[in-house]
Amino acid sequence: MKILVCITHVPDTTSKISFVDEDTLFDKTGVQFIIGPYDDYALARAVELKEQLGGSITALNVGLVETEPTIRKALAIGADEAIRIDAEPKDTFFVAYQIAQVVKGGDYDLILMGRESIDFNGGQVHGMVGELLGIPSVSPVMHLDVEGNIAKLSREIEGGKELLEVDLPIVAGCQEPISEWKIPNMRGIMSARSKPLKVLEPFGDKQKTVVENFIMPAAKRGVKMIDADNVDELVNLLKNEAKVL
């Protein structure tokens, strides 16, 4: 079983988001970076599948050198080796193309990703990689088991879920409750230092979108507090201001 887990290096979910250079650049000052929470689920499930079935896990990130502490964390959680494509992940197509090239050279049975990244929230890299490779992509995946050459999975649909079966290889965009986030232990952290982290030059530079600038949401109007004994006042506001009644 050869598993590739694609991880993003993203601001901690509690981060305040702001921009510099006339709103063209994300302001990293004071921001703590983490493995994307959905990617973290994918990695945790990969570790369990490897325990169960044997094989190896490769963690992959498209990013500049600053992402290496995040990649080391994936090694500490249980990946055996890692690859970093040395490029700024500017565009979804660009990232998907890089990942597809790595898969082509690697003979992977399972390519696990998060259902979406929490920075650009495209939810599209898994579909693009699947299409670039001509293999199925499934997302959002809530359960994943492997029996022989067959993946058995459940996928969330609006208002419920469906059970699926498909031959490997596949790309899966993962979400909870596929597994529980794993915290690296001391042994993991020590061994991560000596696990291989290969740095590759990017494959081409094609991208299909360009971000011109970032925009912050409008400030909130401020809250109107209503006395718990005066719900009629609230009903009035819902009727005449929010116009939902």
Added chain:
Amino acid sequence: MKVLVFLESDEGRIKKSSLEATSYAAEIARETVAMVFGELDLSELNKVGSAGAKKILHVTDSNFDQSNIMAVSTAIAQVFEIENFELMVMAKSSLADSVSARVSIKVDASVASNVTNLPDMANGFTVIRSIYTGKAFARTKLTSKKKILTIRKNTVPILENGSDPEVELFQPNLKSSDTAVKVLSQEKSSGDILLPEADIVVSGGRGLKGPENWGMVEDLAGALSAATGCSKPVSDMDWRPHHEHVGQTGVKVSPVLYVAVGISGAIQHLAGVNSSKFILVINKDPEAPFFKAADYGIVGDAFDVLPKLTKAINAAQG
């Protein structure tokens, strides 16, 4: 220019978000062609015409399940090529994420997801999309000749002045790989308002103490014709099903009104609701962080406030 729209349906009804996508397309282009999968009544197809589509390509082949990412992508790509479209729009959804991605590779298109405005076509083709889970926006230029957009809910109002559309059956050519993923079974709660589609959402948090108290939440939701949601710990503890969990790692909603009851307002929860038009917070702790993100707030015990509020709303609606 003519625009292709991918429509999703649920229980035989075109999703509201798909009607919005149709109207979005109609705002841009004179000719809007919509594509839809599965059995649907003519009255539903006429709604799509009313929202702005001139023509509907209807795929009724029973081999086609709308949720089959690969088959749907293949069918759309065929239409894209045959009819020489340069732009496709669809409502943002988890299905649309995957379908837009696969089609963009098949037809070599740029794709922008979670778009929140009409495109600026004065100098190229630029849209604004929501990023960082609603905490910011990116003005994004699509540089390929062909383009695909997924539209966030409530971006444009649904038009109601169009005429009945021309309906044409469409039979795509599938490859065997398009049906490689076998659906063994589907479990779906029926009759409920889908959370991402709802105009009003009532969510409960850990403050409600246990699943046995959800009746109050459902009563308020019923009075408002709202969908119900919850915070992450609530679905983690299995008080509520996973697909109701709202937030950074759950469903992102953008209703007209979001009601949060007994939810503290952690930043990961807010990330999923911050594009709501109005937010009402009911919490017994006046210091709960959610009040800072709210439009309306009541400090009080949910067990006392909810029944009173439901009663008052029912009374107001006669």
